[in-house]
Amino acid sequence: MTTFLTYTILGLVLGAVYFIAASGLVLTYNTSGIFNFAHGAQAMFGTFLYWQFTNVWGWPVWLALVIVVGVVGPAMGAALHAVIMRGLRGTAEVTKIIVTVAVLLGTVYLAQWAWNPDEAYTVDMFFGGGAKITVAGVVVRWHEIVCLAAAVAIAVGLRILFTRSRTGVVMRASVDDPDLVRLNGHDPERAAMLAWALGSTLAVLAGVLIVPISGGGLDANMLTLLVIDAFAAAMFGRLRSIPRTFAGAIVLGLAANYVLAYMPSAGTFAGNLRVSLPMILLFVVLVVLPQDRLRGAAVRTRERYRPPTVRSAAVWGAVLVAVVYLYSLLLSDGGVSTLALGMSFAIIALSLTVLTGYAGELNLAPLAFGAVATVVAFHFGVRGSGLAARLGVHGVLLGVLAAAVVGGLIALPALRLRGLYLALATMAFGVFLSNMVLRDTTQHELFGVTFTLFPGGSLVIPPPKLGPVDLRDGTTFLMTATVLFALIAIGLAALRAGGYGRRLAAMKDSPAATAMLGQNLVRLKLGVFMISAAIAGLGGILMSAATGTVAQENFTFTVSLSLLMLVVVAGIGYISGALFGGLMAGVGGAVLVGTFGDLALEHEGPAEIFTALSHLVMVLTALVGMGVGKNPSGVVHDIVEGYRAMRGAKPLLYGAAAFGAVLYVLAVTGVIGSWTFSLIALSVVMLLPVVGRMVLEEGRKRETPLELLGVDEPYTDDVRARLDQELGLPVTSVKGEVSATA
Amino acid sequence: MPLLETRGVTVRFGGNTAVDDVSLTVAEGQITGLIGPNGAGKTTMFNTITGLQKPASGQVLLDGADITKLPPAKRARRGMARTFQRLELFLSLSVRDNVRVAGDVRRSTGRRRRFDLEAETDRILERTGLTDIADQEVSDIPIGRARVVEVARALMTSPRVLLLDEPASGQTEQETEAFAEMLTGLAADGLAICLVEHDLPLVMGLCSMIHVLDYGALIASGTPAEIKESPEVIAAYIGTEEAA
Numbered sequence: 001m002t003t004f005l006t007y008t009i010l011g012l013v014l015g016a017v018y019f020i021a022a023s024g025l026v027l028t029y030n031t032s033g034i035f036n037f038a039h040g041a042q043a044m045f046g047t048f049l050y051w052q053f054t055n056v057w058g059w060p061v062w063l064a065l066v067i068v069v070g071v072v073g074p075a076m077g078a079a080l081h082a083v084i085m086r087g088l089r090g091t092a093e094v095t096k097i098i099v100t101v102a103v104l105l106g107t108v109y110l111a112q113w114a115w116n117p118d119e120a121y122t123v124d125m126f127f128g129g130g131a132k133i134t135v136a137g138v139v140v141r142w143h144e145i146v147c148l149a150a151a152v153a154i155a156v157g158l159r160i161l162f163t164r165s166r167t168g169v170v171m172r173a174s175v176d177d178p179d180l181v182r183l184n185g186h187d188p189e190r191a192a193m194l195a196w197a198l199g200s201t202l203a204v205l206a207g208v209l210i211v212p213i214s215g216g217g218l219d220a221n222m223l224t225l226l227v228i229d230a231f232a233a234a235m236f237g238r239l240r241s242i243p244r245t246f247a248g249a250i251v252l253g254l255a256a257n258y259v260l261a262y263m264p265s266a267g268t269f270a271g272n273l274r275v276s277l278p279m280i281l282l283f284v285v286l287v288v289l290p291q292d293r294l295r296g297a298a299v300r301t302r303e304r305y306r307p308p309t310v311r312s313a314a315v316w317g318a319v320l321v322a323v324v325y326l327y328s329l330l331l332s333d334g335g336v337s338t339l340a341l342g343m344s345f346a347i348i349a350l351s352l353t354v355l356t357g358y359a360g361e362l363n364l365a366p367l368a369f370g371a372v373a374t375v376v377a378f379h380f381g382v383r384g385s386g387l388a389a390r391l392g393v394h395g396v397l398l399g400v401l402a403a404a405v406v407g408g409l410i411a412l413p414a415l416r417l418r419g420l421y422l423a424l425a426t427m428a429f430g431v432f433l434s435n436m437v438l439r440d441t442t443q444h445e446l447f448g449v450t451f452t453l454f455p456g457g458s459l460v461i462p463p464p465k466l467g468p469v470d471l472r473d474g475t476t477f478l479m480t481a482t483v484l485f486a487l488i489a490i491g492l493a494a495l496r497a498g499g500y501g502r503r504l505a506a507m508k509d510s511p512a513a514t515a516m517l518g519q520n521l522v523r524l525k526l527g528v529f530m531i532s533a534a535i536a537g538l539g540g541i542l543m544s545a546a547t548g549t550v551a552q553e554n555f556t557f558t559v560s561l562s563l564l565m566l567v568v569v570a571g572i573g574y575i576s577g578a579l580f581g582g583l584m585a586g587v588g589g590a591v592l593v594g595t596f597g598d599l600a601l602e603h604e605g606p607a608e609i610f611t612a613l614s615h616l617v618m619v620l621t622a623l624v625g626m627g628v629g630k631n632p633s634g635v636v637h638d639i640v641e642g643y644r645a646m647r648g649a650k651p652l653l654y655g656a657a658a659f660g661a662v663l664y665v666l667a668v669t670g671v672i673g674s675w676t677f678s679l680i681a682l683s684v685v686m687l688l689p690v691v692g693r694m695v696l697e698e699g700r701k702r703e704t705p706l707e708l709l710g711v712d713e714p715y716t717d718d719v720r721a722r723l724d725q726e727l728g729l730p731v732t733s734v735k736g737e738v739s740a741t742a
Numbered sequence: 743m744p745l746l747e748t749r750g751v752t753v754r755f756g757g758n759t760a761v762d763d764v765s766l767t768v769a770e771g772q773i774t775g776l777i778g779p780n781g782a783g784k785t786t787m788f789n790t791i792t793g794l795q796k797p798a799s800g801q802v803l804l805d806g807a808d809i810t811k812l813p814p815a816k817r818a819r820r821g822m823a824r825t826f827q828r829l830e831l832f833l834s835l836s837v838r839d840n841v842r843v844a845g846d847v848r849r850s851t852g853r854r855r856r857f858d859l860e861a862e863t864d865r866i867l868e869r870t871g872l873t874d875i876a877d878q879e880v881s882d883i884p885i886g887r888a889r890v891v892e893v894a895r896a897l898m899t900s901p902r903v904l905l906l907d908e909p910a911s912g913q914t915e916q917e918t919e920a921f922a923e924m925l926t927g928l929a930a931d932g933l934a935i936c937l938v939e940h941d942l943p944l945v946m947g948l949c950s951m952i953h954v955l956d957y958g959a960l961i962a963s964g965t966p967a968e969i970k971e972s973p974e975v976i977a978a979y980i981g982t983e984e985a986a
Contacts, residue, residue, distance in 0.1 A: 499846030518818035
């Protein structure tokens with residue numbers, strides 16, 4: 001009985017904190033229509049500050065708490081709204097999600113910069129862990145009482161705010177129709193800013209409360225995910241109802257603790273299950289949610305993409321293969337395998353191009369499907385052992401098939417719902433997979449077969465052997481990955497140009513109108529999601545093989561998110577966007593950070609500057625991601641448009657090509673290093689359209705618009721002649737031309 | 743027997759009754775008008791007929807079969823097509839592809855799998871007078887013609903019933919004239935057309951049957967001549983003496 005009571009109280013306390021976190025989420029979603037994926041990251045950042053104030057600067061707890069919850073929280077929320085979120089009105093749901101994901105990543109990078117993740121941080125309970133009372137034989141700490149009291153107070157307060165107060169009504173109205181709110185004499189932006197300030201205050205409070213009751217250890221990634229657990233509670237309230245959110249949070253907290261109390265604790269299963277429980281619940285909620293009304297185009301999105309023709313995709317594919325081959329000649333063995341890893345990521349990125357770019361749906365955990373494919377390929381596809389071990393074609397195919405099937409199963413419950421729910425379902429799956437499956441080192445028996453999913457916590461993936469092509473050799477691996485990328489890219493271009501692609505585009509633009517053409521939307525979404533998951537699976541297998549030994553860390557949610565963000569920044573509608581984004585995610589960040597790290601080792605004086613620069617690179621990429629709201633089409637779009645504008649400037653293009661050839665010869669002969677070559681070549685490719693645009697502008701004679709004639713230039717006879725001509729009057733030219741009015 | 747029929751359809755939004763016990767019919771080979779002041783429930787009626795809105799009670803019948811529970815896509819496959827008052831064109835596709843995609847869907851669902859998609863698209867573009875702008879981006883064309891693209895897209899599904907939600911608003915006088923002629927031609931070919939429109943002269947000229955909604959209730963049904971004489975309709979449109 002005492003056990004039951006103890007765990008019940010622990011469950012209530014955990015539930016209370018979940019509620020505090022979830023309520024902030026509900027608040028911002030209801031006021032601005034933005035589901036804040038960065039909620040957990042905000043909690044994490046606030047908690048680290050709290051740690052800094054109390055443990056490093058020695059402030060008293062009450063002061064630190066007042067500053068963090070009373071000042072930092074609201075300021076952070078208000079700033080987020082003012083700088084980023086208010087600019088997102090009228091953008092696509094995908095853009096909104098990506099921007100908050102970028103905020104999440106940026107905050108995590110920033111925290112890891114400020115507080116070295118290799119050190120340990122702990123946050124104590126309020127009044128210390130020893131301050132407790134005993135009720136009916138059960139020990140309750142004062143900290144836990146604070147959690148419960150805070151949750152109840154917030155629940156009551158929010159309920160009153162939303163239903164009884166004018167501010168609350170304005171808040172709720174702001175998301176439905178900001179213009180109407182404005183006409184009624186209220187400022188929707190002020191209401192939204194207030195909501196963001198409150199929401200992020202609640203996040204910070206939840207962070208400070210939850211860390212001590214879940215062990216006291218403070219880790220940027222873990223705390224970010226811990227608060228994400230509150231998403232499930234928010235879903236329970238359908239992102240609207242505060243009472244239902246409260247109920248969901250309490251159920252979640254209790255369930256987590258009962259699992260700990262009553263499940264057999266042998267092996268890692270119970271612990272893993274406890275961690276995964278919120279995600280499982282989130283999934284169940286998704287399954288039972290009623291179907292949404294079909295919507296038309298909610299917004300006239302600003303995204304614009306030019307779909308490539310199959311022919312141009314084929315040409316560019318060939319160019320890519322040739323360029324990569326020539327480039328690989330310059331690289332060391334290490335460089336080649338790094339590039340191969342990047343190419344595998346680019347293939348995973350293609351899965352996002354078809355899903356998000358073509359169909360407008362989101363997958364927040366593409367690497368999870370890569371992990372599924374990898375596990376299946378490892379268990380069914382490895383032939384031979386030791387150095388002779390190879391991954392057979394059948395293993396790769398089985399893995400890809402498994403990824404597609406699992407993808408379909410995961411997506412199915414969410415497909416009836418809005419895009420946000422599919423994003424949440426994939427997130428739940430990604431987190432669930434890294435907690436449950438990829439940490440599963442115990443032996444199972446199923447249908448008389450015993451197996452261990454992750455023996456020893458990691459998998460050694462041998463190089464694939466695709467028919468006669470043995471991928472043991474680095475260059476062969478790289479070229480195979482590149483050819484596969486090109487083939488899939490051509491396939492996607494063909495798909496986009498055909499009837500299937502037109503149907504996807506139609507669904508993305510207006511679901512309601514597409515349904516009225518007789519299209520079963522769920523079937524269409526399911527199909528494209530399975531195609532996407534299969535591509536992610538193939539990329540995942542290659543990624544694992546390129547890495548050699550993979551563990552849970554290789555497939556985490558954070559890695560997935562940064563891949564997604566980089567692809568969106570590069571251009572989600574473009575195949576080249578997938579190439580850039582994938583390469584950046586796979587190797588770009590690592591190469592840059594690694595280079596700065598090496599520099600820091602070599603030059604001891606400015607070492608700190610180089611370390612800071614490497615952190616800055618990470619934070620900057622996230623900053624670019626946050627800017628996606630301003631330029632939703634992506635960077636590649638700008639470059640492509642630049643080159644399109646340069647069609648007329650053939651000499652410049654030929655000149656650049658010749659320059660590149662010379663550079664390459666110099667690099668092959670070893671006159672310049674491969675690094676120098678890469679840097680110069682990349683700069684030329686990026687800068688050429690900018691230079692070209694300037695040259696073209698120069699060459700074009702600007703003609704003053706008619707209505708501005710003579711305004712800031714002398715009124716000459718020529719001007720008068722032009723005016724006459726434009727107006728169709730008899731030309732009173734000095735040269736005596738025949739008038740055109742006859 | 744009418745091709746499309748609603749029986750006692752009622753739609754509520756919260757405590758607000760948007761459509762109240764409406765029974766109406768749309769016959770084959772005719773243009774049926776559905777008119778009423780703003781907020782009378784015309785678009786809600788369309789949404790209910792096409793399955794985008796669930797009615798609180800009542801039935802929708804197509805060709806005698808109860809389709810009240812069917813999702814929009816299945817109704818479309820049974821021959822129902824519509825246009826939207828708030829344009830719902832596919833902005834990332836060209837005019838031609840907006841029309842062609844309806845054929846793509848038809849192909850993929852296995853209805854009349856074998857037909858020449860290109861020829862059919864060209865024929866519809868020709869018939870609706872869109873050939874000259876077929877290759878333009880749909881976001882670049884004026885709103886009056888964009889409405890015609892919606893009609894062309896709907897026709898590409900080879901419908902039996904066509905529901906048009908204010909297709910003439912935003913059209914120039916010449917465009918409206920050509921449009922009216924096209925609708926007459928389509929009805930002559932056997933299509934059942936239901937027209938929601940504020941341009942009363944157009945409705946009176948085209949329709950052989952008119953239903954009038956006011957505050958969600960059906961206040962009159964009849965030929966244009968009958969509707970013009972109906973005191974309820976005059977009251978709804980011009981107001982009664984007490985109200986004025």
